[in-house]
Amino acid sequence: MVSAEPEVAYPRATWRLIVDGEADGPSNMAVDEAILGSVVSGHSPPTLRFYSWSPACLSLGRNQPLAEADLAACQAAGIDVLRRPSGGQAVLHADELTYSVVLAQTDPRGAGGVLEAYRRISDGLLAGLEALGVPAIQAVGQRGQDHAATPICFEHPSEYEVTVGERKLVGSAQWRSRGGVLQHGSLPLSGDLTRIVHYVTLEEEEREEKKRRLAGRVVTLEEAAGRLFSFQEAADALAAGLARILNLDLVPGALSVEERTSARSLRQSRYVAREWTAGR
Numbered sequence: 001m002v003s004a005e006p007e008v009a010y011p012r013a014t015w016r017l018i019v020d021g022e023a024d025g026p027s028n029m030a031v032d033e034a035i036l037g038s039v040v041s042g043h044s045p046p047t048l049r050f051y052s053w054s055p056a057c058l059s060l061g062r063n064q065p066l067a068e069a070d071l072a073a074c075q076a077a078g079i080d081v082l083r084r085p086s087g088g089q090a091v092l093h094a095d096e097l098t099y100s101v102v103l104a105q106t107d108p109r110g111a112g113g114v115l116e117a118y119r120r121i122s123d124g125l126l127a128g129l130e131a132l133g134v135p136a137i138q139a140v141g142q143r144g145q146d147h148a149a150t151p152i153c154f155e156h157p158s159e160y161e162v163t164v165g166e167r168k169l170v171g172s173a174q175w176r177s178r179g180g181v182l183q184h185g186s187l188p189l190s191g192d193l194t195r196i197v198h199y200v201t202l203e204e205e206e207r208e209e210k211k212r213r214l215a216g217r218v219v220t221l222e223e224a225a226g227r228l229f230s231f232q233e234a235a236d237a238l239a240a241g242l243a244r245i246l247n248l249d250l251v252p253g254a255l256s257v258e259e260r261t262s263a264r265s266l267r268q269s270r271y272v273a274r275e276w277t278a279g280r
Helices: 025-040 071-077 114-131 193-198 204-215 221-225 231-246 257-271 274-278
Strands: 013-023 047-053 057-060 080-083 091-093 096-104 162-164 167-177 180-188 248-252
Touching (some): 013 231, 025 057, 047 231, 114 167, 193 204, 231 248, 257 274
Parallel strands (some): 013 248
Antiparallel strands (some): 047 096
16 A cells, blocks of 8 residues: 655545556557546546556547558557547657546546646656656646647647656646546656657658757656666656645555456447547
8 A cells, every 4th residue: 555644635535556567559548448437437446557558659639630640650660559538649658657547526636627637646746756856847838839730749748747857758638528537648767759750740851850859858757867767666656656645545456347348348449440540
């Protein structure tokens, strides 16, 4: 069990903590949505989940045009392409830790609008990163005018996302449905974050310029901390930070039988379906 003294006056709550290994993109998104359905129906407690991706996957935001993914380049590199249930722009999931938080909108941690919940969850992420020696802050007022013009999520921070020296470290997206909140986000542990330019649709002359710009706007955990952390080390730190800030007892658990069944169904009917990926 992970628990700590809170810094904000949230009522004490018990959440389930799930630490998964690698899975493909459709399975990961299907599990997140299955948990959301179960939490909303009252069959599962609020849940914090950590997971990773294999093979690498380019995920598009819910309303992002499929045309912004270079499908031929992704296929040639063995990179999956899928559409997330949440919004935002494209993320290349590789060498990362992904978190998801699922709770009801009636929970004070999820109440209000999207930005308010972003801020609360970001507070917990910052506490975890601080324990890893990372001087991260929340991006307030950093959104540029050309934010919507880029197909790449990490090129610009949204309000209350996590940055280090104005370089984006954690990219997050949120989906609200049926009275529930699903927020998930990507923490790159290591690797070349500029390689995404080869898998989104750009004019050839744009790629190198985009790559140079992106290099100055993104950062991995390894670069920010000055050392490489394992998936488990990062997960433990973020869990502890979220527990302290959100006043939680995190109890290790697993998916229920019903959630597993729902995830299998959602994977086939939604996340590997051409119609969903195409945005139809």
